[in-house]
Amino acid sequence: MKPRWKGKGSEAKASADPMSKIVSQLHSSLIRSVARGLLLSRNVLIEADAELSYLFNRARFGRSRITSQEEKQWFQLDMEEAFYLCFSLECLKGIGKDGSIKSNKELWEYSKSEKPAFPISYKAYSHLRHKNWVVRSGLQYGVDFIAYRHLPALIHSEYAVLALSKGDNELNGRLRVWSDVHCTVCLCGSVAKTLLVLFVDSNSQGTSSPSCLEHYTVEEETITRWNPEQSREDQTSLRNQTNLGTI
């Protein structure tokens, strides 16, 4: 499936404004404002001024939450998004309800306690973010994430992403039976996304601290329906297949 840009000039706009630059602007702004994120159940809440709100929206981290305060906005981040800003980009600190600043190790433990599959889902999330994909929750489509090549304003999302733990199916339990594979691929097709499965292998490193993550490896596989018509006569149609190398 080819990238589906929204409108004619979108591809050019995206090239002129790379995602890495947008995220880097958010990074600088967070460091400047000495940002703090409040841990609340499975989310992290961040108070944002106009500039930070603009950059959160642009880089697609979190969702804005409407409050009665006009000047300040609150952003609600998923645990993966917050941990990425805290641990990978080092531009945010998490704070507990008592106001104490959490170390990365404490934040890691907190995330795991709220979401047992966090080490796997975070590895998948950060794997894609490091490659400058825009990664959003896939809840709506029954997957872990959806991935955009650039800003959702310019392009439709291309991948529906499942993060599976290699060798530990009990934890996530997806794609164990054919009917689930069929169902997922069928749904992805109907919303014009490709199913991308990220098999995360912990290489027996455990989950005791976030430093384990660097030893985790990720295997990428896309699953698509085979169209038997595709290779019969028209060889050119093969060229339209997704280029896995770009992931």
Add this chain to the structure above:
Amino acid sequence: MKPRWKGKGSEAKASADPMSKIVSQLHSSLIRSVARGLLLSRNVLIEADAELSYLFNRARFGRSRITSQEEKQWFQLDMEEAFYLCFSLECLKGIGKDGSIKSNKELWEYSKSEKPAFPISYKAYSHLRHKNWVVRSGLQYGVDFIAYRHLPALIHSEYAVLALSKGDNELNGRLRVWSDVHCTVCLCGSVAKTLLVLFVDSNSQGTSSPSCLEHYTVEEETITRWNPEQSREDQTSLRNQTNLGTI
């Protein structure tokens, strides 16, 4: 979701021609022709003359297979369909490759060896067929079956059906995680079907013979998205919800 009849006169046509009558005609024709079904991997092949072909197509059992013989047609039945005709309606006999007629017990063992989840899927299939639903393979949608209120020529299918074994999740492994539930419900919604889950409880009767089936119980649950708009203002919209009592 209300039944979606195809065209104006379809509902009246269906009332005048109940499914029970159509299946009963197939039943009589199979008994008259002393029908035999050849066991072949996970299918049963039946040679059918013009009348039987017409009735197979009408009652929606199996799929016709084109052969070079003009007068005779072959019908390919799934194991559940064949076992329903052999065991529940007693109008078909299965034969092995050596030409020997199989008893129901032998056919049961054969079906289980080809498809370990057969006792569960058969109970679900027969449960719906007994209630005069037209039941077809749900492979295309990543579920076990799809169910029509009447002939697919008159009405769209209403239910996407998953047959799950109660208490033995290892065997089927569906709907164990939220993302799978979301994905399945989302797909069902996009093809205008309601997800019907049949939880089959073997009540510790085992699977040693088909007579166990009468002790199996089936619990029916539909899973739909909750639409928070639905109950806010317009109370009439609630009346459009699926009436579970009809299942």
